[in-house]
Amino acid sequence: MSRIMNRRQVVQIGAAAGLAAATGATLAQASPKPLRVGVIGVGGRGTYLLSLALAAGVEVPAVCDINEAHLNRAIDLVAKARGRKPEGYAKGPFDYRRMTQRDDLDAVIVATPMQVHAAMSIDALCAGKHVLSEVAAAMTVDECWGLVRAAEETGRLYMLAENCCYWQPVMMILTMVRKGIFGDLTYAECGYVHDCRTLMFQGDQLTWRGEMLRDYLGNLYPTHALGPVAQWLGIHRGDRFVSLVASATGQKNLVDFVRRKFPKGHPAHEIKFRSTDSATTLIRTAKGALVDLRYDLSSPRPVVSTTYYSLQGTRASFESRGDSIWIDGRSAGHAWEPSAKYANEFEHPMWTQWRQQAAGAGHGGGDFFVIHEFLETIRAGRPSPIDAYDAAAWSCVIELSGRSIAAGGAPQEVPDFTKGKWERRTP
Numbered sequence: 001m002s003r004i005m006n007r008r009q010v011v012q013i014g015a016a017a018g019l020a021a022a023t024g025a026t027l028a029q030a031s032p033k034p035l036r037v038g039v040i041g042v043g044g045r046g047t048y049l050l051s052l053a054l055a056a057g058v059e060v061p062a063v064c065d066i067n068e069a070h071l072n073r074a075i076d077l078v079a080k081a082r083g084r085k086p087e088g089y090a091k092g093p094f095d096y097r098r099m100t101q102r103d104d105l106d107a108v109i110v111a112t113p114m115q116v117h118a119a120m121s122i123d124a125l126c127a128g129k130h131v132l133s134e135v136a137a138a139m140t141v142d143e144c145w146g147l148v149r150a151a152e153e154t155g156r157l158y159m160l161a162e163n164c165c166y167w168q169p170v171m172m173i174l175t176m177v178r179k180g181i182f183g184d185l186t187y188a189e190c191g192y193v194h195d196c197r198t199l200m201f202q203g204d205q206l207t208w209r210g211e212m213l214r215d216y217l218g219n220l221y222p223t224h225a226l227g228p229v230a231q232w233l234g235i236h237r238g239d240r241f242v243s244l245v246a247s248a249t250g251q252k253n254l255v256d257f258v259r260r261k262f263p264k265g266h267p268a269h270e271i272k273f274r275s276t277d278s279a280t281t282l283i284r285t286a287k288g289a290l291v292d293l294r295y296d297l298s299s300p301r302p303v304v305s306t307t308y309y310s311l312q313g314t315r316a317s318f319e320s321r322g323d324s325i326w327i328d329g330r331s332a333g334h335a336w337e338p339s340a341k342y343a344n345e346f347e348h349p350m351w352t353q354w355r356q357q358a359a360g361a362g363h364g365g366g367d368f369f370v371i372h373e374f375l376e377t378i379r380a381g382r383p384s385p386i387d388a389y390d391a392a393a394w395s396c397v398i399e400l401s402g403r404s405i406a407a408g409g410a411p412q413e414v415p416d417f418t419k420g421k422w423e424r425r426t427p
Contacts, residue, residue: 035375038062038086038129039109040096040120042074045134046111048362049161050074052371053109054081061104064089064096096120100127107157107378110134113208118143121158125150130157132374135223137391139216140399141415144392148417151388159374159384160391162227163366164307166373169339170228171348173311173318177232178427179346181327182313185233185287190225191294194306197257200298204268209297213254213275218246218402219295220275223394224307226283226293227386232311233289236389240422241291241414244283246401248276253298274402281401283414286422293397392417 037058039050042065054060060078063086065071071088079085089095093116100108100123107130110120118138121131125147137160138144151158164170176182200210212220233239254273262268278296285291309320316327324336331337350369351358357372358365373385393414400412416422 034059035378036061036104036106037109038064038099038102038105038107039074039111040064040099040124041110041112041134042070043067043111046070046109047074047077048367049109049111049132049134049371050077052361052367053375054078056371056375058375060086062087062089062099062102064099066090066093066095097123097127100124100129105129107132107374109161113211115139115208115212118147122146122150125154125156125158128154128156130159130374130378132159132161132370133391134161135227135395136221136398137223137388137395138398139395141396144396144417145415148388148392157374157378157384158388158391159370159377160223160227160386160394161370161374162223162386162394163363163370164224165227165231165386166350166366166369167228167364168343168348168351169320169323170309171351172339172343172346173309174228174231175346175348176316176342177311177313181316181346182311182318183315185289185311185313187290187292187312188229188233189292189294189310190229190308191296192221192225192307193294193296193299193301194303195299195301196297197254197300200254200257201261201268204262204266206271213273213297214271215274216398216402217248217274217276217405218398218400219279219281219293220398221295221297222281222293222397222401223391225295225309226291226394226397227390228309229291229293229311230390230394233285233291234427235285235393236418236422237425237427238423239285239287239289240416240418241283241393242286243411243413244281244397244400244404245409245411246279246281246404247409248279248405251276253277253300257298276405279401279405281397281404283397295401389417389422 035058037053037060039046042050042063063074068090071090075085075088089099108124110117110133114136117133121133124131138147196209199207251273258268277298281293283291311318318325323339325339326336358368361368377384404410404412
């Protein structure tokens with residue numbers, strides 16, 4: 001989604017482009033009717049997802065981006081992989097709507113700045129297209145409801161591209177949870193802590209990330225941390241989020257960063273950021289489990305892992321920081337042991353089957369599975385693995401946490417986006 005492409009993204013795109021050119025034709029021949037996918041937003045993130053989609057054998061009749069350099073790069077990428085150029089759409093911020101009206105598109109990937117994910121996804125669904133959207137799904141509760149209604153009323157597939165849900169250790173814990181190893185789940189802790197200060201400006205102008213921190217209060221990037229935990233807890237498959245409270249620090253880090261980055265008198269010093277340095281949100285579920293969710297994009301700190309997770313049940317505990325697990329009756333004594341010890345026994349079937357293909361893909365192989373699952377779900381006609389209900393419940397935390405912080409930590413009700421279906425749905 002970023003407008004700035006770093007060296008790692010360039011390398012990833014180059015590798016994926018080679019894979020697309022080498023294997024795309026073979027994969028396309030294996031399917032009697034390749035899926036036809038358009039991409040809205042082909043900056044660094046969108047171009048990488050486009051490369052993975054090409055490697056998976058799709059046809060790409062059209063791409064859209066208001067940045068013509070990005071658009072032309074994507075057009076060339078498709079032409080190299082397929083031998084023909086897609087049509088490009090770049091006539092302003094709403095030209096994507098014209099693209100979604102094409103009758104030669106089955107699906108659309110939305111990889112634009114986060115603030116427009118919901119509007120673009122809703123428009124694409126209403127145009128009869130399946131949608132894979134980058135995270136988060138929406139910025140407001142109203143947008144979350146709009147997304148749910150669009151998915152329900154159109155019957156089109158919506159999937160949130162939450163790659164953290166497909167990490168090998170995350171899926172191993174999911175397998176263990178479903179096999180009863182953890183017993184009843186009582187508590188989870190998770191967070192997204194990533195020093196993104198250098199991504200707030202491009203030159204002296206705010207990027208979409210900077211605009212987001214200027215305009216919104218709360219946990220502005222919840223799904224990387226919350227998604228895996230929600231799946232472990234069976235949210236919308238037997239449980240749901242019912243309420244939350246949030247509290248936050250002040251805003252010293254961004255103010256200090258701007259002060260040191262720009263000379264005295266620069267207009268950047270007048271920017272009033274709503275976002276805080278760090279925020280913590282506590283979420284309760286209908287079954288009485290508690291989730292401790294942390295968010296921090298602006299504290300200066302080295303990156304070890306941008307996300308972390310822990311899970312507590314009546315019979316086992318897991319900590320991603322240290323990759324440690326303890327299982328009552330299995331672990332020796334009362335001491336942590338490496339979670340990798342159980343990798344073979346509780347390997348998720350998707351990783352058993354697709355490990356070779358996922359190797360080398362971005363975000364620990366998660367990016368491969370996001371594209372793979374989206375395409376295979378369309379082909380099989382099965383329910384979305386991360387549907388509009390999930391996307392709404394995970395993303396509404398943005399507005400609700402902001403409301404709670406503004407009200408001094410007042411509890412906020414989390415809407416039941418499923419309207420009661422969460423009690424009957426199964427994983």
